[in-house]
Amino acid sequence: xxxxxxxxxxxxxxxxxxxxxxxxxxxxxxxxxxxxxxxxxxxxxxxxxxxxxxxxxxxxxxxxxxxxxxxxxxxxxxxxxxxxxxxxxxxxxxxxxxxxxxxxxxxxxxxxxxxxxxxxxxxxxxxxxxxxxxxxxxxxxxxxxxxxxxxxxxxxxxxxxxxxxxxxxxxxxxxxxxxxxxxxxxxxxxxxxxxxxxxxxxxxxxxxxxxxxxxxxxxxxxxxxxxxxxxxxxxxxxxxxxxxxxxxxxxxxxxxxxxxxxxxxxxxxxxxxxxxxxxxxxxxxxxxxxxxxxxxxxxxxxxxxxxxxxxxxxxxxxxxxxxxxxxxxxxxxxxxxxxxxxxxxxxxxxxxxxxxxxxxxxxxxxxxxxxxxxxxxxxxxxxxxxxxxxxxxxxxxxxxxxxxxxxxxxxxxxxxxxxxxxxxxxxxxxxxxxxxxxxxxxxxxxxxxxxxxxxxxxxxxxxxxxxxxxxxxxxxxxxxxxxxxxxxxxxxxxxxxxxxxxxxxxx
Amino acid sequence: xxxxxxxxxxxxxxxxxxxxxxxxxxxxxxxxxxxxxxxxxxxxxxxxxxxxxxxxxxxxxxxxxxxxxxxxxxxxxxxxxxxxxxxxxxxxxxxxxxxxxxxxxxxxxxxxxxxxxxxxxxxxxxxxxxxxxxxxxxxxxxxxxxxxxxxxxxxxxxxxxxxxxxxxxxxxxxxxxxxxxxxxxxxxxxxxxxxxxxxxxxxxxxxxxxxxxxxxxxxxxxxxxxxxxxxxxxxxxxxxxxxxxxxxxxxxxxxxxxxxxxxxxxxxxxxxxxxxxxxxxxxxxxxxxxxxxxxxxxxxxxxxxxxxxxxxxxxxxxxxxxxxxxxxxxxxxxxxx
Numbered sequence: 001x002x003x004x005x006x007x008x009x010x011x012x013x014x015x016x017x018x019x020x021x022x023x024x025x026x027x028x029x030x031x032x033x034x035x036x037x038x039x040x041x042x043x044x045x046x047x048x049x050x051x052x053x054x055x056x057x058x059x060x061x062x063x064x065x066x067x068x069x070x071x072x073x074x075x076x077x078x079x080x081x082x083x084x085x086x087x088x089x090x091x092x093x094x095x096x097x098x099x100x101x102x103x104x105x106x107x108x109x110x111x112x113x114x115x116x117x118x119x120x121x122x123x124x125x126x127x128x129x130x131x132x133x134x135x136x137x138x139x140x141x142x143x144x145x146x147x148x149x150x151x152x153x154x155x156x157x158x159x160x161x162x163x164x165x166x167x168x169x170x171x172x173x174x175x176x177x178x179x180x181x182x183x184x185x186x187x188x189x190x191x192x193x194x195x196x197x198x199x200x201x202x203x204x205x206x207x208x209x210x211x212x213x214x215x216x217x218x219x220x221x222x223x224x225x226x227x228x229x230x231x232x233x234x235x236x237x238x239x240x241x242x243x244x245x246x247x248x249x250x251x252x253x254x255x256x257x258x259x260x261x262x263x264x265x266x267x268x269x270x271x272x273x274x275x276x277x278x279x280x281x282x283x284x285x286x287x288x289x290x291x292x293x294x295x296x297x298x299x300x301x302x303x304x305x306x307x308x309x310x311x312x313x314x315x316x317x318x319x320x321x322x323x324x325x326x327x328x329x330x331x332x333x334x335x336x337x338x339x340x341x342x343x344x345x346x347x348x349x350x351x352x353x354x355x356x357x358x359x360x361x362x363x364x365x366x367x368x369x370x371x372x373x374x375x376x377x378x379x380x381x382x383x384x385x386x387x388x389x390x391x392x393x394x395x396x397x398x399x400x401x402x403x404x405x406x407x408x409x410x411x412x413x414x415x416x417x418x419x420x421x422x423x424x425x426x427x428x429x430x431x432x433x434x435x436x437x438x439x440x441x442x443x444x445x446x447x448x449x450x451x452x453x454x455x456x457x458x459x460x461x462x463x464x465x466x467x468x469x470x471x472x473x474x475x476x477x478x479x480x481x482x483x484x485x486x487x488x489x490x491x492x493x494x495x496x497x498x499x500x501x502x503x504x505x506x507x
Numbered sequence: 508x509x510x511x512x513x514x515x516x517x518x519x520x521x522x523x524x525x526x527x528x529x530x531x532x533x534x535x536x537x538x539x540x541x542x543x544x545x546x547x548x549x550x551x552x553x554x555x556x557x558x559x560x561x562x563x564x565x566x567x568x569x570x571x572x573x574x575x576x577x578x579x580x581x582x583x584x585x586x587x588x589x590x591x592x593x594x595x596x597x598x599x600x601x602x603x604x605x606x607x608x609x610x611x612x613x614x615x616x617x618x619x620x621x622x623x624x625x626x627x628x629x630x631x632x633x634x635x636x637x638x639x640x641x642x643x644x645x646x647x648x649x650x651x652x653x654x655x656x657x658x659x660x661x662x663x664x665x666x667x668x669x670x671x672x673x674x675x676x677x678x679x680x681x682x683x684x685x686x687x688x689x690x691x692x693x694x695x696x697x698x699x700x701x702x703x704x705x706x707x708x709x710x711x712x713x714x715x716x717x718x719x720x721x722x723x724x725x726x727x728x729x730x731x732x733x734x735x736x737x738x739x740x741x742x743x744x745x746x747x748x749x750x751x752x753x754x755x756x757x758x759x760x761x762x763x764x765x766x767x768x769x770x771x772x773x774x775x776x777x778x779x780x781x782x783x784x785x786x787x788x789x790x791x792x793x794x795x796x797x798x799x800x801x802x803x804x805x806x807x808x809x810x811x812x813x814x815x816x817x818x819x820x821x822x823x824x825x826x827x828x829x830x831x832x833x834x835x836x837x838x839x840x841x842x843x844x
Contacts, residue, residue, distance in 0.1 A: 077730035092728040094721030096788040097714070105718055106711065106731045114709040140533065156729075 007032050007067055007195045008053075008084075008164055014061030015045075015052050020395055020404055022048040025062070026221045028214055030164060035186060035196045037210035037227070039239055041408065041438045044216040046199050050168055054079040054086050066164075085157030089169040091149045093141055093156075100124035100137035103156045127155055131185050147178035151185055158189060165189060166197040171205060183209050201435075203232055215239055218394075236437055263287030264322075266456045267308065267425055271317030277303040280316050281482040283475060285425060290447060290457045292471030292488070294464060294497050300480035301460045302344060305427045308458065309341040310334040335368065340423035342414055344430040344460075351410055353403035357393065358384045360402050361416045368421055387416035392442055408435035415443070419450075426450065427458045432466060444470060464494045476500045536782025537794040539834055543827075544797055547804045555811040562687045567803030572692040573598065573754035575799045578774040578781075579703045580747025582795045583740040585778050586707070587719045588787025589644040591741060593633065593651030594748040595770035597626050599763070600655040601752025605674075606667035606762025615673035623749045629655065630745020634738035648741075652771065659764035666763040669756060678757040692754045699750065704792040716740060720787025776824055777802055780831050801827065 008030040015023040023045045030036050038046050051057045053064060055073030064071050066082060073079040076086060093102045100121045101108075108115045109123065124137035133151045141149060150170050157165055167186070171179045186209060190196060198210055206213060206227065213230060215222040215238045222238050230238075265284050273280030278300040285291050293301045306312045308319070310328030318325055321337045328334050331341070352360055361384050366375055375383075384398045391412040395405075402413055411431065418426065428447070432440040447470050451457055461467050467474060468488065476484040476497060484506045486492050500506055551558040568575070577594050584591045601622045608618045629651060636647045669675075681688035707713035715736045718726040727733050755766060781798030783790025805823045809815050 076728050080730050086728075088728075092722070092725040094718045094725050094729075094788070096721035097717060101714060105714055106729060108711060108714070110711075114705070115711065115714065117709075160730075 004031055004033070005068070006030055009065040010049075010053065010062065011065075012062035013049065013052060013059060013064070015048055015057060016060055017404055018400075020400065021219055023052065023219045026216065026219075027224075028221075029224070030195045030197060032163070032195050033190055033193045034211045035190055035198055035209050037206045037213045038197055038199045038216070039206065039213055039235065040216035040222075041239055041406075044239070044406075045219040046216060047168065047406075048219075049216070050086065050166055050197070050199065054084060054166070080157075080160055080162075083161050083163035084166065085160060085162040085164070086166040086168060087150065087153045087157055087170055091146065091153055093149060093153055095140070095142035095149070097141060098138055099128075099135055099141055099144070099152055102141050102152055103127065103137075103159060107160070124155075127159055128152075131155055131158070131188060133185065145178070147174045147181060150174070151182060154182075154185060154189075158194070162194060164195045164197065166199070168199045169201070170198075171200060171202060179205065201437075203235065206235075207232065239437065263289070263454065266322060268320040268323075269308070269317065270320070272307055272314050272319055273316040274303070274307055274312055274314050275316075277312060277480065278307065279481040281475075283482065283485070285456045285458060287424070287456055288451050288454045289473065290451045290459055290471045292467035292474045293458065293460045293477060294467050294474055295477030295501060296462075299477040299501075300482075301477055302429055303480065304475075304477070304482070305341060305429055305458060305460060308334070308425070309339055309427060311341070335364075335421070338422070338424040339427070340364075340418035340421060340425070341427040342418055342429060342431055344433065351402055351414060354401055356399045356401055357388065357405070357413055358398040360413050361387060361398075361420065364417045364421050383420050384416075387419060391416055391446065392439075408439035411435055412439065412443070415446075423455065425456045425458065427460075429460045430462065431459075432461060432463070440466075464497055468492070468494060468497070476506075478504050533789065536784070536789075536831070536835060537791055537797065539831070540780060540782050540794060540797045540801065544801055544804065547801065547808065551804065551808050551811065555808075558807075558811060563807060564800075565684075565687055565689050565693070567800055567807060568693045568696070569690050570758075570806075571799050571803050572690070572696040573751040573758060574770065574773055574777065574802075575696045575751075575796065576699050576747050576754060577751035577770060578777040578795050578799060579699055579792060580744035580751075581771075581774040581778050582703070582781075582783055582790065582792055583707070583716060583747075584644070584744045585775070585783050585785060586716050586787055586790055587737060587740050588723065588785075589637065589737070589740065590648065590775070590785075591630075591633075591744045591748075592645065592648040592771045593629070593655055594744060594751070594774055595767040595772075596652045596655035596659070597629055597745060597748035598752040598755055598767040598770055599659050599765070601626060601749045602756040602759070602762040602766050603659045603662045603667065603764060604762070605753065605756045606669050607662055609669055609671040609674065610667065615671055619753060622753060623746060626745040626747075626749025626752070627742050628745070630742040630748070631738060633745070634741030637741065638734050638737045644741075656764070662764070663762075664764065666761050666765075668761050670760075674757055674760060678760050690757075692757055695750070695754065699747070700792060700796060707792055712736060712739060717788055720789070722788075773802065773824075776828055779835075780824075780827055782831070782835075784835050785832070 006029040010026065010028040013023055013026045026045065026049060028049065038049065040046050048057065052059050055075045055078055059072070071082060073082065073084070097105065103124050104120050109119045110116055121137045128135055128137060131151070133148070133155065135144065135148055135152065141152065154165070170182060174182065186196060200206060210227050212224065212226055213235065214224045215235070217239065263286050266287050267283070267285040269281060269283040271280040271282065281304065283291070293304065295301050303312070307314050310330050310333055313329070319328065320326065326337060358380060362375055362380050369375065388396055388398055393409050393412045393416070402410060405413065415431065432443055444466065447457055447459060459467065459470055471488050474486050474488055474492070474497065475482050476486070478501055483504045484500050486506065577598060581591055581594060604622050604625065605618050608621065609615070633647050633651045636642055637644050677691050680691055682691065682694065707716060715726065715731050718729070718731055719733055719736060723733060756762060759766065777798035778790070778795050779785060780801050781790070781794030781796070783794055802824060806820050809817060809819050
C-alpha cells in the first residue's frame with residue numbers, strides 16, 4: 001500500500017469564511033486500497049476539507065492533485081465524473097423513487113430512447129448482490145432504513161466509476177448491527193482497490209476499519225498516522241489538545257461519592273403519566289441533583305421529559321414544583337416555573353441560522369421579558385461574553401452568524417440560551433450526541449458545575465457511561481415504564497443498569 | 508442475544524409490511540380519484556335519465572379539451588414542486604394573437620407555430636428566472652400572468668371573432684366513434700396526454716422531474732441536470748398553455764382578453780384532485796385526466812340537476828379540493844422522509 005502512488009494529494013489547502021479561517025495549510029493524501037479516517041473535533045475543518053475537495057466550496061490556497069494531475073472540481077457532479085464520489089450523513093437520494101432508479105437515475109439503460117426498467121432493476125440487483133446488500137431493487141427507497149439507504153447511496157457512488165469514495169459521517173444514525181453491515185461493504189470496496197475517506201466521530205469505528213488517520217484541529221493539520229501506530233488515547237489527545245485532563249478527571253469521579261447534599265425537593269411527580277407515551281411514574285428531583293435517565297431508544301425517555309416540560313399534557317397524576325401543585329399547560333407555563341428543556345433535535349429546535357451567536361443566545365431571555373422591554377445591549381454583551389467563555393464557544397466572536405458554527409458549538413449556543421434564563425430545572429435530552437469528545441467533556445463538566453450551583457438537572461443520554469458519570473440518581477426506563485430508580489453508588493455500574501433494562505428487575 | 512434475534516425478525520416483518528403499504532400508497536391518491544369518479548358517475552346515472560349515454564362522457568372531453576392540455580403542462584410543473592400561475596393568461600394571449608394574425612391574413616399553420624413558439628418562449632423565460640435567480644415560482648409566474656393578460660388588452664380590449672376556414676373546420680368537425688362523436692381537439696388533447704405520460708414514465712427528463720420534486724438538493728448532488736429540467740418544465744407548461752389556447756380558440760371561434768380568466772386555478776385543481784402532490788415528486792398524468800373528468804362531471808351533474816346555479820360547480824370543486832389535500836396530507840405525513 002505504501003509503495004503505490006497516492007491517488008489523491010491535497011497540498012497547503014486553505015479556506016476562509018467571513019470572520020473564520022476554516023482551513024489553514026492542510027495536507028492530505030490518499031492511497032488506493034486504503035480506508036483513511038479523517039478525524040477532528042467539531043469545527044476542526046473535516047467537512048470543509050471534504051467540501052473544498054469536491055468543489056462545493058472554492059479553494060482559497062493550495063492545490064489538489066488526482067493521479068498526479070492537478071484538478072479543480074467545479075462541484076460534486078464534476079468531482080463524481082472524475083471519480084470522486086461522496087456519500088453524506090444526510091442521505092442525498094430521492095426517497096420517492098425506487099431503489100434501482102436511485103442507483104441509475106441520470107444514466108438509465110435505454111431501449112429505443114425509453115428507459116428499460118426491467119434491465120435497470122436486473123442491473124441494480126446484480127450490483128447490490130455483488131456488494132452483499134439484500135434489497136429488492138424495485139421497492140421504493142422510502143421503505144428502507146437509513147442504513148440501507150446509505151448503502152444504496154454507496155452502491156450508486158461506486159457504480160459511477162468511483163476511484164475515491166468519501167463517507168461523510170455515514171454511521172451517525174446507525175445502530176451497531178447496521179454499522180457492521182456497512183463496514184462489510186466498505187471492506188469489500190477496499191479489496192477492490194478503492195480509496196476511501198471515512199469521516200467520523202466514533203473512535204471504535206476508526207480502529208475497526210481505518211488503515212490510516214489524518215487528524216485536524218481548529219482548521220490545521222495535526223498529522224497523519226498509521227492506525228496501528230497510534231493508540232486510542234494518543235488519538236484523543238491529538239484531536240482535543242490539552243483538554244484531555246478535563247476528560248480524565250471527570251472519568252474518575254463518581255458524583256454520588258461527591259457527598260450529595262441533596263437540597264429541597266424541587267420537582268415531585270406523583271403518578272404522572274400519559275397513556276401511549278409513558279406509564280404513570282413517581283420521580284423526585286432535588287435542587288442540586290442530577291437525575292439520569294437510562295433506557296433504550298423508544299423506552300420513553302423523551303416522553304417523560306416532555307411531560308415535565310409541558311410539551312405534552314399528562315392525563316394522570318400530578319406534578320408539584322416547590323411543593324405546590326402545578327398543571328403544565330404548555331412549554332410557556334413550564335418556562336414560567338423556570339424549567340428549561342434542550343431537546344434532542346437541536347437543528348429543528350429554534351436555532352436561527354442567519355442570526356448571530358449573541359442574538360441566538362439572547363432570544364429566550366428576551367422572550368421571557370416581553371418585547372417591550374429589550375435587554376440592554378451592554379447587558380447582552382456581558383451575559384453572552386460570559387457564556388461564550390464558560391462554554392468555550394468557538395469561534396469566540398459573538399457577532400458571527402450561527403450558521404458558520406460547527407454542530408457542537410451550535411449545541412453550546414442553545415445551551416447558553418437556556419442557561420441565561422437561569423432555570424431551576426434543566427432538562428438535557430441527548431445533549432452530547434453527535435458532538436466531539438472535547439465538547440462532550442465540556443458539557444459534562446458544565447452539568448456538574450451547574451448542579452453544584454444548586455440547579456436540578458435531568459440528564460438523558462444513550463451512553464450509559466455518561467449517565468453513570470454524572471448522575472446522583474438514575475431512573476431506568478423500559479418499554480415506557482420507569483422500572484427502577486437507583487442511587488448512583490459505588491456498586492452501580494453499566495452492567496447492572498443494562499441488566500435492569502433487559503429484565504426490568506433491579507439486579 | 509436471543510432477544511435481539513427475535514426483535515430482528517419482528518422488525519423485518521414490520522419493514523416488509525411497511526414496504527408493501529408504501530408501494531400501494533403511491534397509488535392511493537389516484538385510486539381515490541378513480542373511486543370518487545365512479546361514485547359521481549353512479550349518482551348521475553341513478554338520478555338522471557340519459558346520464559348513462561356515452562356521449563355525456565365524451566362531451567366532457569369536448570368541453571374541456573383545452574383545460575386538459577393546460578393541466579398536463581401544470582402537472583409537469585407541480586411534479587417538480589413548482590407552480591405556474593401564468594397559464595390562464597397565456598391561453599388568453601394565444602387566442603388574441605391567433606385572432607389578430609389570422610385577421611391579418613397569416614396562413615393557419617404559421618399562426619399555430621407562432622403561438623406555440625410564443626408560449627414556449629414565455630415559459631422558458633419564467634423558468635430561467637425561477638432557476639437562475641432562485642425566485643419563487645409563485646411570484647415569477649404571477650408576474651407572467653399579469654404580463655400576458657396585459658398584452659391581451661394591448662392587442663384589443665374587446666373580443667375578436669375568427670372566421671378563418673381552418674379554425675371553423677376544426678371547431679365544427681365531428682369525428683364519429685360508432686354512434687357517438689368527438690372533436691379534433693379531443694384527439695389533439697389525447698395525443699398530448701399520451702406523449703406526456705410516456706415522457707414522465709419512461710424518459711430521463713421525466714424521471715428527473717420526479718427526482719427534483721422528491722428532493723431538489725439530492726437531485727443536484729446526484730449530478731442530474733436540474734437547471735435544464737426545471738426550465739424545461741416551465742417551457743412545457745408554456746407550450747401546453749399555448750396549445751390549450753389554440754384549442755380554446757377553436758372552441759370559441761374568437762380571441763378575447765377575457766378568455767380563461769382563472770383557468771390556472773382550474774388547472775391546479777384538476778392536477779391536485781388527480782392525486783398529484785403539491786410539494787412535488789408524486790403523481791401521474793392519468794390522475795390529471797381523472798381530475799379533469801371529475802371537474803367535468805360536476806358541471807354535467809349540475810346541468811342535469813337544472814335548478815342549481817352554475818356557481819355550485821365552484822362550491823363542489825372547493826369541497827373536493829379540501830378533501831384531496833387532506834388525503835394527501837395523511838398520505839405524505841406517514842411516509843418517512
